[in-house]
Amino acid sequence: MPEDNTDIVGLNGAEKRFGASNMDIIRLDGAEKHFGAVRALAGVDFHVGAGECVGLVGHNGAGKSTLMHMVAGTLVPDSGRIAVRGHVEDNYSVPRSQQLGIRCVFQELSLCPNLSVAENTRINHPALRGLGWRRKAADLITAKLDEIFPGHSISASDIASDLSIGRRQMVEVARAFTVTQDPLELVILDEPTSSLDAHTAGQLLAFVRRFVATGRSCILISHVLGEVLQHADRIVVMRDGKVVASDAAKAFDRDRLVTTMGGAEAREKIAAEIATQKPETGPLRVRARPARQEDGNELVAHAGEIIGLAGLAGHGQTDLLLAIFAAAARSKTGIEVTAPVALVAGDRQSDGIFPQWSIAQNIGIRSLKRLRNGLLISPQREAELADFWRKKIGIRTPDMNNNIFSLSGGNQQKALFARALGSDAKIVLMDDPMRGVDIGTKLEVYDLVREEAGRGRTFLWYTTETEELDNCHQIYVFKNGRIVANLRRDELTEKKIIQSSFGDAA
Amino acid sequence: MTAAPIETGLKGSSERDRLARARLLRGLLPALSLVLVLLAIAWLNPRAISYFGFSLMLNLAIPIALATIAQMFVIAGNELDLSIGTFVGFVGCVTATWLKDAPLVGVLILLGSIGVYALLGALIYLRNLPSIVVTLGMSFVWQGLAILILPKPGGKAPDWLLSLMAFKPPLIPFPIIAALLIAAVVHFGLMRTSYGVILRGSGGNAAALERAGWSLLKTKVVLFALAGLFGVLSGMALIGITTSADANIGNGYTLLAIAGVILGGGEFVGGRVSPIGAVIGALTLALAASPLLTFMHIPPDWQVAANGAILIIVLAARMLISRRER
Numbered sequence: 001m002p003e004d005n006t007d008i009v010g011l012n013g014a015e016k017r018f019g020a021s022n023m024d025i026i027r028l029d030g031a032e033k034h035f036g037a038v039r040a041l042a043g044v045d046f047h048v049g050a051g052e053c054v055g056l057v058g059h060n061g062a063g064k065s066t067l068m069h070m071v072a073g074t075l076v077p078d079s080g081r082i083a084v085r086g087h088v089e090d091n092y093s094v095p096r097s098q099q100l101g102i103r104c105v106f107q108e109l110s111l112c113p114n115l116s117v118a119e120n121t122r123i124n125h126p127a128l129r130g131l132g133w134r135r136k137a138a139d140l141i142t143a144k145l146d147e148i149f150p151g152h153s154i155s156a157s158d159i160a161s162d163l164s165i166g167r168r169q170m171v172e173v174a175r176a177f178t179v180t181q182d183p184l185e186l187v188i189l190d191e192p193t194s195s196l197d198a199h200t201a202g203q204l205l206a207f208v209r210r211f212v213a214t215g216r217s218c219i220l221i222s223h224v225l226g227e228v229l230q231h232a233d234r235i236v237v238m239r240d241g242k243v244v245a246s247d248a249a250k251a252f253d254r255d256r257l258v259t260t261m262g263g264a265e266a267r268e269k270i271a272a273e274i275a276t277q278k279p280e281t282g283p284l285r286v287r288a289r290p291a292r293q294e295d296g297n298e299l300v301a302h303a304g305e306i307i308g309l310a311g312l313a314g315h316g317q318t319d320l321l322l323a324i325f326a327a328a329a330r331s332k333t334g335i336e337v338t339a340p341v342a343l344v345a346g347d348r349q350s351d352g353i354f355p356q357w358s359i360a361q362n363i364g365i366r367s368l369k370r371l372r373n374g375l376l377i378s379p380q381r382e383a384e385l386a387d388f389w390r391k392k393i394g395i396r397t398p399d400m401n402n403n404i405f406s407l408s409g410g411n412q413q414k415a416l417f418a419r420a421l422g423s424d425a426k427i428v429l430m431d432d433p434m435r436g437v438d439i440g441t442k443l444e445v446y447d448l449v450r451e452e453a454g455r456g457r458t459f460l461w462y463t464t465e466t467e468e469l470d471n472c473h474q475i476y477v478f479k480n481g482r483i484v485a486n487l488r489r490d491e492l493t494e495k496k497i498i499q500s501s502f503g504d505a506a
Numbered sequence: 507m508t509a510a511p512i513e514t515g516l517k518g519s520s521e522r523d524r525l526a527r528a529r530l531l532r533g534l535l536p537a538l539s540l541v542l543v544l545l546a547i548a549w550l551n552p553r554a555i556s557y558f559g560f561s562l563m564l565n566l567a568i569p570i571a572l573a574t575i576a577q578m579f580v581i582a583g584n585e586l587d588l589s590i591g592t593f594v595g596f597v598g599c600v601t602a603t604w605l606k607d608a609p610l611v612g613v614l615i616l617l618g619s620i621g622v623y624a625l626l627g628a629l630i631y632l633r634n635l636p637s638i639v640v641t642l643g644m645s646f647v648w649q650g651l652a653i654l655i656l657p658k659p660g661g662k663a664p665d666w667l668l669s670l671m672a673f674k675p676p677l678i679p680f681p682i683i684a685a686l687l688i689a690a691v692v693h694f695g696l697m698r699t700s701y702g703v704i705l706r707g708s709g710g711n712a713a714a715l716e717r718a719g720w721s722l723l724k725t726k727v728v729l730f731a732l733a734g735l736f737g738v739l740s741g742m743a744l745i746g747i748t749t750s751a752d753a754n755i756g757n758g759y760t761l762l763a764i765a766g767v768i769l770g771g772g773e774f775v776g777g778r779v780s781p782i783g784a785v786i787g788a789l790t791l792a793l794a795a796s797p798l799l800t801f802m803h804i805p806p807d808w809q810v811a812a813n814g815a816i817l818i819i820v821l822a823a824r825m826l827i828s829r830r831e832r
Contacts, residue, residue, distance in 0.1 A: 072717075095719045098718075098719055104717075106717070110711060110714035111711065112706070112710030112711040112714060113711065113776065114709065114776050115707055119706075122700055122703050122704075123704065123715060128700060134698070162526070162529070
């Protein structure tokens with residue numbers, strides 16, 4: 001029923017074509033998605049035309065992955081509607097999207113490590129069965145690998161776990177382009193070049209252009225902005241769960257893309273405060289060099305400083321924090337730590353909370369030595385410590401002896417902060433602790449961190465949210481496990497961080 | 507520009523050759539440990555290496571191999587079955603009573619028990635329960651049922667089963683032929699068929715499988731049903747050899763089966779299992795259990811402990827060798 005859709009107007013960006021929607025491979029209108037209290041997508045309109053390569057860019061957590069999971073059918077939007085080739089899909093799902101010819105190469109590798117390349121191909125093709133299926137699967141994937149990555153040297157009988165990560169990515173990409181019974185209309189490539197070297201990445205991107213030239217479509221998500229600028233027809237920029245720009249790729253250049261992604265809004269508030277109270281250099285607390293650092297760059301932190309660790313997610317920031325944490329207990333080459341350390345974990349469910357314990361016990365665990373009375377833990381001292389921090393940090397609960405899970409997520413995180421701040425630690429490591437925490441709690445904790453820094457504590461703060469870096473005196477930008485930039489607070493601009501962390505290896 | 511990819515290609519292929527060699531060696535390890543045990547037996551008692559000797563020594567290898575295969579299916583899906591031993595005992599009791607006296611009822615009970623296994627798989631998947639807990643609970647259920655059926659040792663195996671297990675083919679002892687047959691059939695089914703790939707994939711990367719549109723409920727149910735099927739075959743084979751049953755007859759099989767899978771090159775997680783390896787592992791355990799120890803003149807009081815020690819040594823050696831290859 002294409003006539004149903006003739007009234008849909010793409011309001012975002014360049015095209016406002018009436019009746020053009022049935023040329024779209026896929027169209028999402030007002031897609032919304034919440035994960036608990038976190039709004040991952042806030043009413044997104046998105047579409048891909050036939051024969052088009054759409055580049056999708058945005059920060060970590062901007063909602064790109066969530067949006068792509070909806071296109072692929074692995075997530076169902078809370079509200080909004082999905083139309084494929086002009087037909088509204090009421091029960092959109094993975095099998096349906098596959099029937100319609102939509103494939104996805106997800107960021108996390110989705111090969112079965114225990115199976116061979118041919119067997120992994122079989123998993124995506126129910127039609128590969130019966131006598132001789134192994135031969136057919138092997139031929140299918142080998143032909144596609146030859147087409148996309150000439151000279152790839154991957155054999156169909158190789159077991160996936162024996163392949164290097166780059167080759168696994170090549171297999172996964174090639175597999176998405178193989179065809180048996182279902183059609184092939186749209187391939188979503190989520191960071192397809194993240195593990196490829198420049199040569200194979202070039203092969204893939206050239207193939208993508210050949211592919212869209214045949215009238216089929218592609219969504220290209222990449223943090224390497226040059227790739228997107230050069231190979232996409234149209235670029236969609238996302239920020240905070242919304243589409244903030246959608247325009248022909250020619251209309252963008254690197255600077256405009258970076259500015260649009262960043263949102264250069266006012267954030268002088270905290271900035272001014274931090275700038276004025278820049279402490280005089282106290283005694284050295286931490287000097288650390290990442291394991292993969294080749295040049296002389298190293299992280300230096302003094303008493304009273306708040307040090308930010310920035311860059312894209314998973315580029316070695318957490319590794320360095322954990323190395324510093326380990327070095328505090330047992331000396332390690334390349335890392336110097338001069339005071340007790342506490343860590344506030346990012347994944348509080350798996351690394352932070354003791355689920356069976358009360359709030360007070362969860363707070364006291366880092367300070368057992370002080371809470372001891374002879375051989376036993378003194379319940380009074382534990383209660384005193386917990387009560388002090390309940391008032392200080394504002395943990396909202398009627399009784400600190402309740403189970404930790406009686407608290408909301410934000411308050412659980414506050415309890416973990418209380419654990420670290422209530423301890424004797426002079427150095428507090430924070431591993432992106434504000435993930436999924438509401439803004440009110442965030443602001444309270446920011447204030448607390450600055451206050452504690454004023455008293456001489458040192459904070460090493462890894463964060464994926466650029467705004468949080470405003471609280472820091474000094475920022476180290478990470479890329480591929482190395483420190484690539486070292487910015488003072490007054491030098492800090494979003495653009496600089498993005499440019500350092502997105503530095504194309506061109 | 508043209509030289510670079512060729513160079514990386516060469517480097518890649520030599521690296522892969524190394525890995526392929528390592529994988530081959532790992533694959534040969536189970537056979538190696540079997541040869542080692544055989545050599546020990548030949549050294550201690552050369553007369554044991556004969557048609558008659560093998561028929562005798564490998565007598566119990568068939569039920570152990572079948573139970574190991576049952577456990578292997580469960581492990582292929584990243585689960586563990588702690589009830590396979592008492593299940594074999596339960597099947598044994600049914601075989602020695604109902605299957606002989608009222609074959610139709612007996613067959614229905616055995617088919618029903620395979621159905622129970624399939625349901626357990628569904629329950630474990632749907633409720634996201636730890637299989638260790640569920641099957642540990644079930645082990646008491648099977649044990650209880652076995653005692654209800656056969657409060658004291660007794661019963662008799664059906665005649666057709668007795669004659670099947672007493673089959674004496676020329677040249678090659680029956681247990682060896684049976685082991686080859688079991689290994690070949692299961693290898694084809696799990697390693698070569700297109701659905702076998704899906705079953706193993708469910709242990710390797712379940713999320714990827716689900717994303718590709720496969721039902722994980724179905725794979726779990728199929729794997730558990732196959733475990734039930736081979737558990738039934740194991741129990742029947744056991745009674746065909748022992749001729750009568752006892753409610754506790756299969757209790758040792760749970761750990762033997764797990765050890766057999768691991769000895770055969772399987773891993774607890776990741777869908778890495780090998781049917782041929784599992785059968786070889788079962789044969790090794792069967793030989794290392796009683797014949798070897800008797801030849802070593804170890805008093806019966808100490809045999810159980812010595813059996814455990816051999817198990818630890820063999821498994822530790824396997825771990826050491828495969829770790830060095832990494």
